[in-house]
Each structure stands twice: as structure tokens, then as C-alpha cells.
Amino acid sequence: MWIVYKTIVIKEILRFSRIWVQTIFPSIITTLLYLLIFGGLMGERIGLMQGVNYVHFIIPGVILMTVITNSYTNTMFALFLAKFNHSIEEILVSPAPYWIVLLGYISSGVARGFVVGMGVYLTASFFMDFEIYSVSITLVIFLLTAVLFSLAGFINAVFAKSFSDVYVVPNFVLMPMTYLGGMFYSVEILPEFWQSVSLLNPIYYMIDSFRLGFLGVSDADLTTSLSMLLTTIAILFVVSLYLLKKGFNIKN
Amino acid sequence: MKALTIKTLTKVYANNFHALKGINLSVEEGDFFALLGSNGAGKTTAIGIICGLLNKTAGDIWVLGLNHSTQTNDVKRLIGLMPQEFNFDMFDCITEILNNQAGYYGISRSKAKIQTKILLKKMHLWDKRNDAAGSLSGGMKRRLMLARALVHQPKILILDEPTAGADVEIRRFIWAYLKELNQLGMTIILTTHYLEEAESLCRNIAILNAGKVVEQTSMKKLLAKVSHQILILETTSILPETIQQMQFECTRLDDYTLQVALGQNINITDMLRALSQQGISIKHVRNAQNRLETLFINLTS
Numbered sequence: 001m002w003i004v005y006k007t008i009v010i011k012e013i014l015r016f017s018r019i020w021v022q023t024i025f026p027s028i029i030t031t032l033l034y035l036l037i038f039g040g041l042m043g044e045r046i047g048l049m050q051g052v053n054y055v056h057f058i059i060p061g062v063i064l065m066t067v068i069t070n071s072y073t074n075t076m077f078a079l080f081l082a083k084f085n086h087s088i089e090e091i092l093v094s095p096a097p098y099w100i101v102l103l104g105y106i107s108s109g110v111a112r113g114f115v116v117g118m119g120v121y122l123t124a125s126f127f128m129d130f131e132i133y134s135v136s137i138t139l140v141i142f143l144l145t146a147v148l149f150s151l152a153g154f155i156n157a158v159f160a161k162s163f164s165d166v167y168v169v170p171n172f173v174l175m176p177m178t179y180l181g182g183m184f185y186s187v188e189i190l191p192e193f194w195q196s197v198s199l200l201n202p203i204y205y206m207i208d209s210f211r212l213g214f215l216g217v218s219d220a221d222l223t224t225s226l227s228m229l230l231t232t233i234a235i236l237f238v239v240s241l242y243l244l245k246k247g248f249n250i251k252n
Numbered sequence: 253m254k255a256l257t258i259k260t261l262t263k264v265y266a267n268n269f270h271a272l273k274g275i276n277l278s279v280e281e282g283d284f285f286a287l288l289g290s291n292g293a294g295k296t297t298a299i300g301i302i303c304g305l306l307n308k309t310a311g312d313i314w315v316l317g318l319n320h321s322t323q324t325n326d327v328k329r330l331i332g333l334m335p336q337e338f339n340f341d342m343f344d345c346i347t348e349i350l351n352n353q354a355g356y357y358g359i360s361r362s363k364a365k366i367q368t369k370i371l372l373k374k375m376h377l378w379d380k381r382n383d384a385a386g387s388l389s390g391g392m393k394r395r396l397m398l399a400r401a402l403v404h405q406p407k408i409l410i411l412d413e414p415t416a417g418a419d420v421e422i423r424r425f426i427w428a429y430l431k432e433l434n435q436l437g438m439t440i441i442l443t444t445h446y447l448e449e450a451e452s453l454c455r456n457i458a459i460l461n462a463g464k465v466v467e468q469t470s471m472k473k474l475l476a477k478v479s480h481q482i483l484i485l486e487t488t489s490i491l492p493e494t495i496q497q498m499q500f501e502c503t504r505l506d507d508y509t510l511q512v513a514l515g516q517n518i519n520i521t522d523m524l525r526a527l528s529q530q531g532i533s534i535k536h537v538r539n540a541q542n543r544l545e546t547l548f549i550n551l552t553s
């Protein structure tokens with residue numbers, strides 16, 4: 001069991017390491033741009049947000065966005081490519097239990113989120129001083145977010161039949177949800193109607209709690225965020241496992 | 253014991269295409285079995301279901317006494333598959349592919365490495381061990397797939413067109429290796445379009461046509477069914493315009509060529525004697541058609 005899990009995780013980690021230029025650099029460059037624009041150029045004018053320096057305020061959101069996109073795209077491509085070149089058959093002919101296979105894919109997504117998220121964090125801390133308010137909250141929120149989006153990427157790959165299907169969700173769903181999820185602002189500054197709309201966006205809770213871990217400031221309640229994350233993970237896990245067992249779009 | 257028993261296996265694809273229409277098959281343990289059939293007959297579909305790559309629509313399968321639906325993982329451990337199409341990640345290196353495959357079966361890395369080395373040497377791929385799968389030639393990729401099917405030491409080896417696109421040398425090599433494995437007790441099931449391959453390797457066969465089994469028998473019985481043999485004869489001198497009727501059917505194709513059909517009641521010596529009595533002497537004899545091919549065409553059309 002452990003061997004099967006290890007095999008999948010190592011294989012997938014090697015896969016994204018082989019293309020590390022594509023996986024790590026874009027996120028680092030984005031971070032540098034954010035630091036330059038919001039830190040150097042506009043930060044002064046915006047002033048404080050929730051009592052925090054603006055550039056500090058956005059960094060947790062930038063890191064979490066990196067984690068979200070990397071975890072998501074990692075599992076999505078891992079499974080999509082395995083379907084595309086049929087190497088998924090190597091696993092399907094073997095007695096590897098499906099839940100182990102799923103855990104393997106999730107773990108590699110989490111690993112990718114961690115590596116790139118860490119890269120962004122280190123880049124940011126190179127240019128400014130950071131003192132993490134609570135390492136444990138930060139890590140827990142990171143982990144849950146990475147697991148959640150690895151699962152979501154997995155489900156996306158199950159349904160994807162062509163390369164264009166692979167880009168729809170990241171660009172038309174994830175990006176807007178992250179940008180509108182309070183990455184750049186506290187929802188306090190929004191009109192009341194948009195505040196309540198934001199509360200329906202799950203990414204809002206993740207960014208908010210992640211910021212709590214980092215800076216000690218937040219809008220929402222940590223328990224609400226945690227239970228929301230855990231419930232979503234549980235649902236997505238069951239759905240993924242079901243799809244994998246049925247061989248949806250794979251064994252028909 | 254039966255290595256494989258299939259009962260009324262049916263497959264309807266998502267587009268409502270009926271690829272298998274209730275097939276029945278059984279393969280003895282230790283057998284060397286050929287599944288023949290023209291393109292689109294349903295061979296790969298049947299194999300896909302047996303190996304867990306496709307869901308069946310209906311029917312039952314037993315593998316060495318285990319129920320395919322309820323003891324799926326135990327069944328998978330018993331089977332090794334060499335698929336028809338290349339299905340590895342072309343960027344992975346060869347040793348990784350074999351070690352990982354062993355890993356999926358729960359075999360520890362240290363044991364896997366030993367097995368990988370033995371198989372790669374056997375397949376003459378050891379020199380290429382650090383190359384990416386994508387950089388191999390077609391014949392090498394086939395040997396890699398054969399090695400991969402064997403990493404977990406299965407009891408039953410299923411090969412879907414193992415020698416498609418392989419040159420004569422590699423084909424002979426694969427044949428010899430399969431014979432060796434079979435002699436060591438492994439049950440081997442293969443599909444092929446080369447009837448010569450089935451004839452020289454397999455003891456029993458089934459013929460699949462348009463999703464139905466049209467014949468399951470032994471190779472011997474099948475060959476015995478081939479009632480006559482068509483021969484083309486070249487003569488040393490110009491043939492007379494008309495040829496007398498003899499015990500066998502004889503047609504004049506051109507001035508120097510005759511076609512004869514020999515039934516089982518007459519042998520070649522008698523045929524040649526009968527012709528020389530008419531003053532016809534023969535320079536060269538050849539088979540008009542592979543006998544098995546003729547039979548195959550009769551059965552599937």
C-alpha cells in the first residue's frame with residue numbers, strides 16, 4: 001500500500017520537477033510584479049488595509065493564489081496527460097487501490113503547491129520583513145487549500161476530453177474567484193450587497209484565514225473557514241473516488 | 253484448472269456500438285491460445301475488459317477460479333498485459349517505467365530493480381536503460397511493453413498483437429521467448445493478424461468476428477478442416493490447349509502455368525505422376541494461398 005502510494009507521488013514529483021522552469025518561475029515573476037506595483041508604486045497611496053501596510057496585506061493572497069493554481073493544475077495535468085497518452089492504463093491494470101491512487105495524486109498536487117508557494121514566500125521575504133503571526137494556522141490553511149484544489153483539478157481532468165477543456169476552469173472560474181475573493185482588499189471596503197456575495201465565495205474564506213495566519217488580521221471567523229474547507233474536501237474526495245472507481249470517461 | 257472462462261460477455265460502448273455480443277470462451281491453464289479476428293472484431297475490447305481497462309456491459313469472467321467482479325485485485329495480480337498501442341509516458345526513462353510498474357503492484361523498489369535488470373537484459377534493452385521511452389524504435393517499444401507486462405511475474409500473459417510492426421528478427425525473438433515462458437508454465441493468450449504466428453505458436457484458438465465467437469477449437473482440428481490445398485505449377489514446356497480431366501481439379505492459367513486443387517484423397521506424388529502421363533513436366537510448385545488464410549476468410553465472411 002505504502003509502496004504504491006510512494007511510487008505515484010515520486011513519479012509525479014519528478015514530472016513537475018522536470019519542468020521546473022515552467023512551474024516555479026511564472027509565479028515568482030508575478031510576485032515580483034505585485035511587489036513592484038503595489039509595494040513600490042501604489043502601496044503608499046493606498047495606505048493601510050485592516051491596519052496593515054498594503055503590500056504586506058496582499059502577500060498572503062498572492063501566495064495562496066500560487067498554491068491554488070499550482071495544486072490545481074498539477075493534479076489536473078497529471079491525470080489529463082496520463083489519460084491522453086494512456087499511461088493511466090499502467091495503473092488501471094495493476095491492483096493499486098483507487099483511494100491510494102487518489103491520495104497519491106493529491107499529495108503530488110500539495111507538494112507542487114508547497115514548493116512553488118514556498119518559492120513565492122521566500123522571494124517576498126527577500127524584499128521585505130515578515131513575521132508570521134501563527135505558523136500552525138498558516139500551514140493548516142495552506143494544506144487544506146492545496147488538498148481541496150488538487151481534488152478539484154482531479155475532477156476537472158476526469159471530465160476534460162480535450163486540451164481546451166483543461167483551460168476553462170482555471171481561467172474562467174479560479175482566476176476571477178481568487179481576484180474577487182479578497183486577495184487585494186478587505187471585504188469591509190465593499191458595498192453591503194457585494195460583501196454578502198463575497199461571503200458565498202469559498203476562496204474568500206481561505207485567503208482570509210491564511211492572512212490571519214500570516215498577519216493576525218481577518219474578516220471572517222476561523223472556525224467557519226475550517227469547517228467550510230473540511231466539508232468541501234470531504235465532498236470532493238467522495239466524488240473523485242466515485243468517478244475513479246466507475247472509470248468515468250476512462251473505461252467506457 | 254481453467255486459466256480464463258468468459259460467459260456471455262457483452263460490451264456496448266457509450267456511442268451505443270455493440271462491440272461484443274455475448275461471447276463465451278475458455279482457456280486452459282498452461283495453454284498457448286490465439287484470439288483471431290479481423291480489424292474491429294472486438295479483440296482489444298475483450299482484452300480491455302479482462303485486464304480492467306474497460307467496464308463490461310454484461311457477462312461473467314473467471315480467472316484461475318477467481319471471480320473477476322468480486323476479486324478484481326487478486327485477478328489483476330495474476331495477469332500481465334502487453335497492449336496493442338504504446339501506452340507509456342514517453343518522457344519517462346525505461347528503468348523508471350519498469351520500476352514504477354512494479355511499484356503499482358506493491359513490489360518494493362529493491363526487488364523491482366533486480367527484476368527490471370533481468371528483464372531489460374533479456375529484452376536487449378539494458379544499454380538503453382537510461383533513455384526516455386519516446387526515443388526508442390517501434391520494435392524496442394514493443395519489447396519494453398513485453399518486459400513491463402512481466403515485472404510482477406504474472407501467471408497469465410495477454411498480448412495484443414505483440415509483433416505488429418516488428419521486423420523478422422524481433423518477431424522470431426519474441427516467438428522464441430514466448431515459447432520459453434509457456435514451457436515454464438505460463439498461460440499465454442495472444443491476438444494476431446499473422447496466421448503464421450498463430451500456427452507456429454498456439455495450441456488452441458478462437459476466432460472472433462463482429463463481436464461474436466465464430467469458432468473455438470484446437471489448431472490441429474482447424475488445420476484438418478482445410479480440406480484442400482491450392483497449388484500453382486509452372487511447366488517446362490508449353491501446355492496443350494486442353495487438359496484431360498484427372499482425379500483432381502486442374503485449370504490452365506496460361507501457356508506455362510497450371511492451378512490444381514488437391515483434396516485429402518490425393519498426394520503430390522500422385523498428382524505429378526498423373527500430369528507426367530499427359531506429357532506435362534513440372535519445373536516449380538508453390539502454394540497459391542496460405543491454407544489458414546483461406547479458412548479464416550471463409551469463417552469470417
Ligand SMILES: Nc1ncnc2c1ncn2[C@@H]1O[C@H](COP(=O)(O)OP(=O)(O)OP(=O)(O)O)[C@@H](O)[C@H]1O
Binds near residue numbers: 269290291297298
Ligand atoms: N471507445 C470506443 N467507443 C466506441 N467504439 C469503440 C471504442 N473502442 C472501440 N470501438 C469499436 O469497437 C469495435 C471493436 O474494436 P476493437 O478495438 O476491440 O477491435 P480489434 O478486434 O481489437 O481490432 P484490431 O484488430 O483492429 O485491433 C470497433 O468497431 C471499434 O470501432
Ligand SMILES: [Mg+2]
Binds near residue numbers: 297412
Ligand atoms: Mg485490437
